[in-house]
Amino acid sequence: MLPHRFQYHRPDNLEQVFELLDRYGDDVAPYAGGTELLLALKARVLRYEHLVDLKRVPGLKGVCESDGQIVIGALSSHFSLATDPIVKRLVPAYAALSDNIANIRVRVSGTIGGNLCFAEPHADPPAMLAALGASLTLRGRDGQRRVAMADFIEGEFTTVRGPAEVLTEVRIPAPAASARYAYCSFGHLERPAVGIAAGYCPERGTPHYRIWAGAIAGRPAQLRSVEDALEGVPPDKLGDVLAEAASAAAQELPAHDDLQGSADYKRHLAAVLTRRAVEQAAGLQPRRKAA
Ligand SMILES: Cc1cc2nc3c(=O)[nH]c(=O)nc-3n(C[C@H](O)[C@H](O)[C@H](O)COP(=O)(O)OP(=O)(O)OC[C@H]3O[C@@H](n4cnc5c(N)ncnc54)[C@H](O)[C@@H]3O)c2cc1C
Structure with missing residues (x-):
């Protein structure tokens, strides 16, 4: 199907x-x-009279390090992040994702x-960015605000972004040298049915873990009960506790049946992928390419 007619604008700066x-x-x-956007317009699920192409606006692309953050x-593009030297060096798990x-x-x-x-x-980045403690910069005519990744997505296809705001950057605090992250996902269609992001972040010899589940519900969910159970547990003792x-x-995740599988199937995947992601982050398993 063809989309409804729309006018295409190519502004040169954010003011425009x-x-x-x-x-x-x-x-x-x-x-x-x-x-x-184009798929949704062609399917006529969405309709806009005007599209504002952001690609000519300077300063919205690329990666740099600033004040201990990866900006x-x-x-x-996903491809540019998979191959970016800063992302590969400081957050290799995000490059792999x-x-x-x-x-x-x-x-x-x-x-x-x-x-x-x-x-x-059914997206990969949100859970991983939440586990990494990322924040997003939203800019509008009246200035800018920062929103934690954990608070940005409110539910399916819904975020806290205002209609006149543009997301300009994603900021990830550079992880400590001792921290390691991993992301494990699985899906039989193109997008993930479930994705689990895990961080192993020892501080002064005490292990801490960060674990977020993505794709299974409308927004990423922090697995606090697993984080609490693993608090202080060294990698070689994770075994049955994990x-x-x-x-x-x-079992507590708000999964539902859809094309990606039944709620029970997704909860089973979540349990398996949580174990794998935590073990990978803790250095117990080699990283494998996700399905
Ligand atoms: C076949 C297929 C397979 C996919 N598989 C995966 C997968 O495995 N994992 C995964 O995570 N994702 C997957 N995706 C989703 C993919 O990651 C997204 O399509 C892509 O990242 C969207 O980016 P875009 O620049 O094309 O957005 P667009 O289509 O241009 O825009 C998407 C929406 O975001 C808004 N928007 C875009 N940029 C901004 C901005 N800077 N500020 C404010 N609003 C903005 C637009 O108005 C629109 O509403 C898949 C998509 C397809 C089509």
């Missing part, structure tokens, strides 16, 4: 973007890689900002 978003209100959407421009998103065509065009703003629940805590936490 804000002016267009303001002028057209509910009839306008920002446009980044278009991998979600990622919202228009950076980016390398496993979709197919090469989507990775090259699709952006991290589009992924987060669309808030399609298996029991992961199974119990998975």
Whole structure:
């Protein structure tokens, strides 16, 4: 199907973007890689009279280090993040995750900002960015605000971004040298049915763990009961504590039946992937490429 007719705008700076978003209100959407937006317009699930292409706006792409943070421009493609030297050095698990998103065509065009703003629940980045303690910068005419990744997605296809705001960057605190992260996902379709992000973050000899589940519900969920059960447990003692805590936490996840599988199947996956992700982060298992 063809989309309804729309007018395509190519502003050169953020001021012009804000002016267009303001002028057209509910009839306008920002446009980044278009991998979600164009499909939705063609299927006539969404309809906008105006699209504002962000690609000419300077300063929205690329990665740099600043004040102990990794700053990622919202228009950076998944492919660019999979191959970026800063991301590979400081958060290799995020580079690996980016390398496993979709197919090469989507990775090259699709952006991290589009992924987060669309808030399609079967997505990889949100849980991992929440585990990494990332924050997002939203800019509008009246200034900018920072929102923790953990608070950005409210539910399926819903975020706290205002209609006239643009996501400009994602900031990840550079992990301590002793910290390690891992992400394990599985899905039989193109997108993940379940994805689990885990961090092993020892501080002054005491192990701490961060664990987030993604894709299984409308927004990423922190597995606090597993984190608490593993608090202070060294990697070589994880064994049964991890298996029991992961199974119990998975049963509580708000999964539902959909094309990706039944709720029971997804909870089973969540338990298995939680064990794998934590063991990988703790250095007990070699990293394997996710399905
Ligand atoms: C076949 C296929 C397979 C996929 N598989 C996976 C997968 O395995 N894992 C996964 O995580 N994802 C997957 N995806 C989703 C993919 O990651 C996203 O399509 C992509 O990242 C979206 O980015 P985009 O730049 O194309 O967004 P667009 O389509 O341009 O925009 C998406 C939405 O975000 C808004 N938007 C975009 N950028 C901004 C911004 N900077 N500020 C404010 N609003 C903005 C747009 O208005 C629109 O509502 C898949 C997609 C497809 C089509």
